Amino acid sequence: MRTREVDATAVQTLLAAAVAAPSIHNTQPWRFGLDADNGSVEVRAAAGRRLPMTDPDLRARHLSVGAAVFNLRVAAAHLGWEPVVRLLPDADDPELLAIVHLAGAGEDGPPSLRPLYEAVERRHSSRMPFTGRPVPEAIVTEMIAAARTQGARLEVPDIVGTRRLLRLTRTGEVRNASHPGRTAEAHGCLTAPGLDSGYGVPVTAVGALDASGRIPMRDFTGRLPVPRLPALHFERHAQVALLWTARDRREDWLRAGQALQHVLLTATSYGVRTSILHQAMEWTDLRAAVSGSQQRCPQLLIRFGYGPEGGRTPRAAAYAASSPTPGPAVSGGRTALPG
Secondary structure (H helix, E strand, O other), rough: OOOOOOHHHHHHHHHHHHHOOOOHHOOOOOEEEEEOOEEEEEEEEEEOOOOOOOOOHHHHHHHHHHHHHHHHHHHHOOOEEEEEEEEEEOOOOOOEEEEEEEEOOEEEEEOHHHHHHHHHHHOEEEEOOOOOEEEOOOHHHHHHHHHOOOOEEEEEEHHHHHHHHHHHHHHHHHHHHHOHHHEEEHHHHHEOOOOOOOOOHHHHHHOOOEOOOOOOOOOOOOOOOOOOOEEEEEOOOOEEEEEEEEEOOHHHHHOOOOOOOHHHHHHHHHHOOEEEEEEEEEHHHHHHHHHHHOOOOEEEEEEEOOOOOOOOOOOOOOOOOOOOOOOOOOOOOOOEOOO
């Protein structure tokens, strides 16, 4: 068995995949550190990239970091490693959310993750109307299985259940739009055309609103005098899936984030578009209503279907622009990696 060297090229591949993960309002709330001596990547929370109004308990931040951890695992498998993950490894260091150890696995890496690597770059949230053509049951079954392998559950409701979940999401969106603090926070995540800060949501990627009001897409712009698409008619019968966990601890949120990304990459690999509906989860009573009488902890809704590719959102550079080499020195010791 031959183990790949953790060189600068490998680190660049790993981090490019990690930062391609979705995050709440594209805040990218993660930082990475490489310990080249034992071949591991530390994944930390970026304390300055939080949304105190939208995400006061940091649940969505953990989901976002979990998605980045899963992308790291996929890239590691692509490079031939067996990624071994420890969640919340140090109780005295709450900002250290995960350690991904790059164990030697030979040339091929884990077969279950390798095929997803191509989808990492192609996955983008699509905030546009879908065609309404149903996604085949076989693909939906794979999406459900993907969530389960990461310790979460994905439930696809019937028409009545779908309408109920969309109503709760719409209520959350209406509340957000009428809450000055949350509106200001969302506006602060917008980036103007031509201004690429590496974070936030460009106005050009915001997408359209549903003219019929059936699909409650998040309105980042509100009454801001910025260019926007006209309202469009979205699919009449939306397909949504509820991602949930049995418990609601920090480690469950991190697992749910990995499950989210596994589901999104599985869908992308089949040409299925996705977008995330999180508004109902941002209000305690609405999140409880989503759960209903069942003993479950809802984390978010995934809208999926066929339609146009989503607009790209910026990503912060994985390496400092002033670095004279393709990546940080990895000859030994621990190296902090911008993310």
